[in-house]
Amino acid sequence: MKKNVFATSWGIVAVGAIIGILAPLLQKLGNPGNMGICVACFERDIAGAVGLHRAGVVQFMRPEIIGFVIGSLIAAYLFKEFKPRGGSAPFVRFILGVFAMIGALVFLGCPWRALLRLSGGDLNAVVGLLGLAFGIYIGTLFLKNGYNLGRSQPTYASAGWLMPLTMAGFLALLFVFPQISGEAKSGVLFYSQKGPGAMHAPLLISLGAGLAIGFLAQRSRFCTMGALRDLLLFRQMHLFNGILALVVTCFLANLAFGQFHPGMAGQPVAHTLSLWNFAGMALAGLAFALAGGCPGRQLFLAGEGDGDAAVFVMGMITGAAFAHNFGLASSPKGVGPHGIAAVFIGTAVCLFIGFTMRNRG
Amino acid sequence: MNDTVDARGLSCPQPVLMTLGKIKTVKSGTLDILADTETAKENIIRASESKGWEVAEVSEEDNSFKIRIKKG
Numbered sequence: 001m002k003k004n005v006f007a008t009s010w011g012i013v014a015v016g017a018i019i020g021i022l023a024p025l026l027q028k029l030g031n032p033g034n035m036g037i038c039v040a041c042f043e044r045d046i047a048g049a050v051g052l053h054r055a056g057v058v059q060f061m062r063p064e065i066i067g068f069v070i071g072s073l074i075a076a077y078l079f080k081e082f083k084p085r086g087g088s089a090p091f092v093r094f095i096l097g098v099f100a101m102i103g104a105l106v107f108l109g110c111p112w113r114a115l116l117r118l119s120g121g122d123l124n125a126v127v128g129l130l131g132l133a134f135g136i137y138i139g140t141l142f143l144k145n146g147y148n149l150g151r152s153q154p155t156y157a158s159a160g161w162l163m164p165l166t167m168a169g170f171l172a173l174l175f176v177f178p179q180i181s182g183e184a185k186s187g188v189l190f191y192s193q194k195g196p197g198a199m200h201a202p203l204l205i206s207l208g209a210g211l212a213i214g215f216l217a218q219r220s221r222f223c224t225m226g227a228l229r230d231l232l233l234f235r236q237m238h239l240f241n242g243i244l245a246l247v248v249t250c251f252l253a254n255l256a257f258g259q260f261h262p263g264m265a266g267q268p269v270a271h272t273l274s275l276w277n278f279a280g281m282a283l284a285g286l287a288f289a290l291a292g293g294c295p296g297r298q299l300f301l302a303g304e305g306d307g308d309a310a311v312f313v314m315g316m317i318t319g320a321a322f323a324h325n326f327g328l329a330s331s332p333k334g335v336g337p338h339g340i341a342a343v344f345i346g347t348a349v350c351l352f353i354g355f356t357m358r359n360r361g
Numbered sequence: 362m363n364d365t366v367d368a369r370g371l372s373c374p375q376p377v378l379m380t381l382g383k384i385k386t387v388k389s390g391t392l393d394i395l396a397d398t399e400t401a402k403e404n405i406i407r408a409s410e411s412k413g414w415e416v417a418e419v420s421e422e423d424n425s426f427k428i429r430i431k432k433g
Contacts, residue, residue, distance in 0.1 A: 083398055151371055154424065
């Protein structure tokens with residue numbers, strides 16, 4: 001059998017390092033602060049671009065997310081790993097995606113962004129990462145006690161194409177309705193005029209970086225949640241080495257680009273409420289652990305034909321819409337009006353899922 | 362007949378959890394683990410080898426993998 005060099009110990013380190021260079025580069029070229037890549041924030045921006053929410057400062061059809069899925073699809077087909085499958089408790093995964101996003105938006109970042117924020121000197125990310133680890137730890141307790149959403153089944157190739165086609169459709173929208181300077185809307189797409197949604201690297205660079213990362217992450221099985229989970233569950237460092245490489249490289253790149261600003265106050269797109277940074281990421285971590293992958297991994301799985309991962313992704317996009325419509329998302333000013341209630345509800349739902357979906361023996 | 366672990370269609374980290382669980386129970390001998398993705402196959406191999414088991418054979422059939430591991 002052909003050897004997959006990206007899935008080796010050095011391979012995943014190399015992939016982490018490449019992501020650790022591309023992310024700060026995307027920031028240098030226009031993406032928001034400490035947000036060269038943020039799967040949660042960018043899926044939220046896509047939700048805004050298509051009008052699922054109307055928070056004017058976070059509306060943009062992020063090409064990075066599109067690239068992640070299509071890059072993964074390309075890798076999967078090239079190396080004969082495209083496996084269309086689905087049917088493992090899809091609605092449960094949808095709900096997990098909703099609350100993963102809600103938790104992430106309370107912290108203002110997914111695990112990818114937490115690592116980038118750390119590499120940019122944002123010490124609030126330390127709290128967030130501790131919360132993430134705690135949530136994943138709770139997830140491992142369920143996993144060790146028989147939590148299982150059941151088997152997926154092979155399905156039609158065209159079923160596996162539907163998420164990549166959806167992303168291709170979003171890309172087509174970007175070209176058919178390009179941003180017009182000074183206009184909040186272009187055809188059907190919303191475009192932020194200010195705020196993080198208005199900050200983006202050039203379209204083709206974002207897309208290219210997304211495609212590259214999608215390809216490399218599919219080959220290397222890169223997963224920020226799995227990195228912590230495997231350390232906690234199996235004392236295995238393989239995935240963790242990948243995120244370590246990401247953080248070290250990103251830190252060095254940030255230093256080189258003048259993007260490293262250590263501290264807690266005044267960090268870009270961040271707040272300093274440690275309890276809710278911890279709790280939001282704990283909820284997100286638990287949801288990712290129960291769903292079997294970090295938000296990036298879910299996009300890469302969707303690209304290789306996993307319909308259950310595709311459902312989780314749609315759950316996250318829907319969760320973002322609820323988050324901004326219901327005032328659940330945080331801002332640099334602090335938590336949203338109903339963010340705290342949402343963390344309690346989301347945690348209760350995830351615990352309910354973890355406790356009730358176990359087969360003993 | 363070797364003991365078989367059927368990890369096909371299961372989400373990460375179930376395939377590794379099932380493999381390690383079986384390894385802990387049998388302690389030595391030959392085990393056949395069934396998986397349906399390259400990722401699961403790689404993870405199972407890595408986990409087995411970390412516990413001192415040797416991968417005797419990896420075969421592909423019907424779009425799934427059979428990983429035969431041995432110890433003792």
